[in-house]
Amino acid sequence: MFRLRTMICLAIAGLFAATSGSASAQKKYDVGATDTEIKIGNIIPYSGPLSAYGVIGKAEAAYFNMVNAEGGINGRKINFISYDDAYSPPKTVEQARKLVESDEVLLIFSALGTPTNAAIQKYMNIKKVPHLFISSGASKWDDPEHYPWTMGWQPNYQSEARIYAKYILKEKPNAKIAVLYQNDDSGNDYLKGFKDGLGPQAASMIIAQESFETSEPTIDSHIVKLKSLNADVLVNFGTPKFAAQSIKKMGEIGWKPLHLLTNVSTSIGSVIKPAGFENSQDIISATFLKDVTDPQWANDPGMKRFFDFLTKYYPDANRTDWSVLNGYSLAQTLTYVLKNCGDDLTRANIMKQAASMKDVELDGLLPGIKMSTDKSDFAPIQQLQLMRFKGEAWERFGDVLSARRETKPTN
Template identity: 70%
Template sequence: MPAMHLRLAVLPAAVAILAAATSGALAQKKYGPGVTDTEIKIGNIMPYSGPASAYGVIGKTEEAYFKKINAEGGINGRKINFISYDDAYSPPKTVEQARKLVESDEVLLVFNPLGTPPNSAIHKYMNTKKVPQLFVATGATKWNDPKDFPWTMGWQPSYQSETQIYAKYLLKERPNAKIGVLYQNDDYGKDYLKGLKDGLGSKAASMIVMEESYETSTPTVDSHIVKLKASGADVFINITTPKFAAQAIKKSAEIGWKAEHFLNNVSASVGSVMKPAGFENGQGIISAAYAKDVSDPQWKDDAGMKTFLAFMDKDFPEGNKLDNNVIVGYGAAQTLVKVLQMCGNDLTRENVMKQAASLKDYRTEILLPGIKINTSATDFAPISQLQLMRFKGEKWELFGDIISADVGG
């Protein structure tokens, strides 16, 4: 009898173990590095110092946004641990920081690292290690290459698509233009230049009268502006980062160069470029946008803008609302949160990339009406639409339709 008794006692225990195993299988938690039941470790690399330090505010905005998400309970109960390092926009330093994030901090992914040369320096490393290099903060066209680099994805519109849109405009409005180009001598500058030439097609050789490149280590681009004016160019394509963009706008005004001025979107910030350059010097400059501009009164009753401004007041009061880099950081952070929510309890690196490549008509509050984020297994370019805008008074005014660029990976 005691033996029989023992067998019966074992049976409920076995059933309990089986039940636990089954329910565990249903709510299977799969974690990659940096993930626990309470935490998701996210890495980031920004130029908080050096020639591109104006962009450092993007990292600060993201940090503030993730703190807000954490205060609201996190993502499916997990708090984001955001680890952001300074690389001073120096590619060797970027490599060092990426290794630190991947090999010692063991982050799940590296999110929104900034700059084309810095990201180029870690491109192969991230893909060899199979760590998501997700929503990089640069518009180089090469981030849209899921076949060869399945662990890297852009976020903002590609540089080539932007200058193709300027080219479309010039061919229609100024077919006899004499174009002078100033560009940063690296992958970022060359990518924009390629888009311009592709967009102008067979007319590129006759329309572009001068190409001037500069190094990020140079203190000023003033001498290049003087040369471009002397070339007789009546259209100026300004492919520069914020510090040099402000110098170029100022110098053009100083020497009375009245060319029609196109300024790349990465330097279209009212707060960090147009204001320091002097509003009076920026009148009539054309750029392109995909995000709303806080200084534009047309958004004052816009629900998305109200949400963004409430975030600025409560969670990031030290941030400059007029700096469109803040808008970019906010939009990219929202997109990452969406992807992590889509991952559910499968927080592996593979699933992060799978979900990032499954965004359908997603909109963050800061995108212009009509612009949507779409990705697929063969399309790693989340935003590919832009609208032209002209600087008037102390703000940008949008004009024309939303234009889609046709740029492949």
Template identity: 70%
Template sequence: MMITRRAALATAAAIVLASSGASAADKKYDTGASDTEIKIGNIMPYSGPASAYGIIGKTEAAYFKKINAEGGINGRKINYISYDDAYSPPKAVEQARKLVESDEVLLIFNSLGTPSNTAIQKYMNAKKVPQLFVATGATKWNDPSNFPWTMGWQPSYQAESRIYAKYLLKEKPDAKIAVLYQNDDYGKDYLKGLKDGLGAKAASMIVMEESYETTEPTIDNHIVKLKSTGADVFMNITTPKFAAQAIKKSAEIEWKALHILNNVSASVGSVIKPAGFANAQGIVSAQYLKDTTDQQWADDPGMKSYLEFMTKDFPEGDKLDNGTVVGYGVAQTLVQVLKQCGDDLTRENVMKQAASLRGFRTGVLLPGIAIDTSATDFAPISQLQLMRFTGERWQLFGDVISADVGG
């Protein structure tokens, strides 16, 4: 009887050892991941001409801290390492190398800026390290055949501009459009989308294309020059610092043109409020995220969760700043991808899961908008809705518009 019992115990122990061995074998890790940690890299312009976007990185840090406090992802804590590149491509390259080669992160997440991400794209793909959910809407990020390790998140700039073109062709078909754009890939992408959307009428409708450099302290002289054309539509393709300047100067010189402002500078907190609410009346933009100033979301579960997070986990953050909404939404998307990875935390599987999102919704996406990706579609969000600034908030109008533009 004793021998039988011992044999049974030995068999049970062998089964436990075998199953634990199988469990350990099922776990797959690349550099930056382990049983206890997932190391995530990030590059943000915490200083320099685009420093207003730094709030996105700070929001993400606070969100991952919240996730860690709740037990992490599948029992693993996120180690989020974020560096400043001052919106400088050479600095971005330096920081990317540091994150990949010294810090040994699993991936670089939501690095900001078209120039900076362009500078590191070939390096990241050569190293086969995910450059995931980049914080820029350049169309080039949706190119899985040539850059399988790079994926965007927000709607593409060209898609957004095509929506403005469609709106103008319907509402002001005889418009005279003056365009101010940042002289880099970001600005040129928006401009291309506008021209493509206007089609054959682009040549006659666009009366001036004026570019500016991020090193310029002010763009006031450009605004005066654009007004002198007699344009009745001002297409404002600028980052937050310059967008606020453009809104202020347009009001100061009483340029009464229809003002269209690109989404990346539609933040009430970092752009509209500094520029002055009175100066921003009637501005048209497009959105894919809920706006905290819009009372229609007062009882919305997703917005309530966001505001609870801001109050409890990021009290120093500005609830009116669209950057905090962006940071929250994109961080939720990464958490979903990492959850889907399970115990296979290889870089290849991270990209596989990022390309396997079906109808995923963060708490802050507008109704009717969802995140969808596939092995051939690296553009997670491709829908927007037009909005107009009235009083002290944006008001949505029209339907959600799908705006797919191929990579």
């Protein structure tokens, strides 16, 4: 009897050990993840020439505060560590190394800027740390063959610019075009896409290409110069601060060309209102996010959740600033991926889940626009809709257009 009882006890103990071992084996962690925490790094310009984008980081921090208040992701709280790089690539490198090597984050998320992220792309891939959902539309983020740990988020700049080119060819085929762009990777990306979109006509239609440095305090002189050339179309690839300056100066000097503006600078709160509603009439741009100022979304479930979030977790936000919804949407994307990781919070699985999205909808995306990725396509959002500024709001027109990348980067 004693022998039988002992054997039963040993069998039960063995079964318990096997079950416990199986349960623990299901949990897989890399540095930056535990049973209770997921450590996320972020780099954004809270100061410097692109400090207007700092609200993206603030919105993301607020979103993760909401996630934590609601129990976290699969029971784990988010530890969101966000550093300022002042839009300076050397500073970005310093902050990335600090996040990866000192703070030991699981991943770096939503770092902002093209030259800044370009400065850390090789480092992140050598370290095999996810460099996820970059706040930049450069085409180089969609290169899984060479950079399998880097992924963008928004439609890429070249694709967006091709859409503007096609619009001009259709609506103003004899245009005399002036292009204003930043003298950096993002500006050059826009310029290339725009010329590609115009095709053979680019050489005759573009009468001026004016670049500026982000270190310039004002670009008024560039606007005056372009007006003097008698261009009847301005394609403006400036970031928010410089977009607002250009719109305001155009109003002051009475220059009224057909004005196309990049979608990163369409915020009513940080660009249009400061530049003046009267100066902004009939500007053309494109978008993939809902306009928070548009009353048509008053009863939209997704926007109701967004506004409830602002009321409770980010009450000081400028609700008319496009960047706030942008940050919310980025954080919602990462939350979706991390939830799908379950208890396998390894860096490799994070990239696997990020590259396995299929028709994912977000609260802030326009109807018909969904996120999809696969192992050969690291571009989650590839659709846009044209819009025109009228009165005090943007009015969308036409169909949702594909901004799918036509070629893959080779560098």
